[in-house]
Amino acid sequence: MIELDLQLASEGPAPERAGFLRWCEQALGQRPGDSELTIRLVDEDEGRALNHRYRHRDYPTNVLSFPADIPEGPDGEPLLDIPLLGDLVICVPVVIREALEQHKQPEAHWAHLVIHGCLHLLGHDHLDDDEAEEMENLERQLLAGLGYSDPYAGDE
Numbered sequence: 001m002i003e004l005d006l007q008l009a010s011e012g013p014a015p016e017r018a019g020f021l022r023w024c025e026q027a028l029g030q031r032p033g034d035s036e037l038t039i040r041l042v043d044e045d046e047g048r049a050l051n052h053r054y055r056h057r058d059y060p061t062n063v064l065s066f067p068a069d070i071p072e073g074p075d076g077e078p079l080l081d082i083p084l085l086g087d088l089v090i091c092v093p094v095v096i097r098e099a100l101e102q103h104k105q106p107e108a109h110w111a112h113l114v115i116h117g118c119l120h121l122l123g124h125d126h127l128d129d130d131e132a133e134e135m136e137n138l139e140r141q142l143l144a145g146l147g148y149s150d151p152y153a154g155d156e
Contacts, residue, residue, distance in 0.1 A: 047091030
């Protein structure tokens with residue numbers, strides 16, 4: 001089961017809660033047990049402030065992922081057995097603008113960014129080429145399972 005706290009801090013158009021749940025379920029489907037996460041939809045001012053504070057980049061970005069900081073024991077295993085994954089912050093105007101600029105269906109772009117963010121919460125990353133290729137392939141597979149096309153098609 002997924003417990004989703006969906007916070008609407010933007011006046012911009014966004015998908016219904018059911019869409020967010022569906023995309024999270026797809027991304028987290030292989031994870032055993034329950035999952036808890038927050039998705040906060042923000043405008044550009046809040047998106048810029050968070051991106052600046054946590055990534056030292058002074059512009060709003062599409063999605064920020066904040067994995068839960070659960071303390072670990074000496075063996076590297078979490079000390080607490082809780083389903084908390086963390087938070088995603090999605091900047092609504094950026095998502096809408098990117099979908100238009102990249103000629104993508106808005107719903108497909110939303111699905112991609114939610115899945116992308118959830119994969120970050122699960123520990124996936126794209127800091128080097130091998131990690132990026134692995135993460136992108138997983139995103140393609142998960143999105144295809146929902147009937148969406150390859151979000152990277154056309155990228156050089």
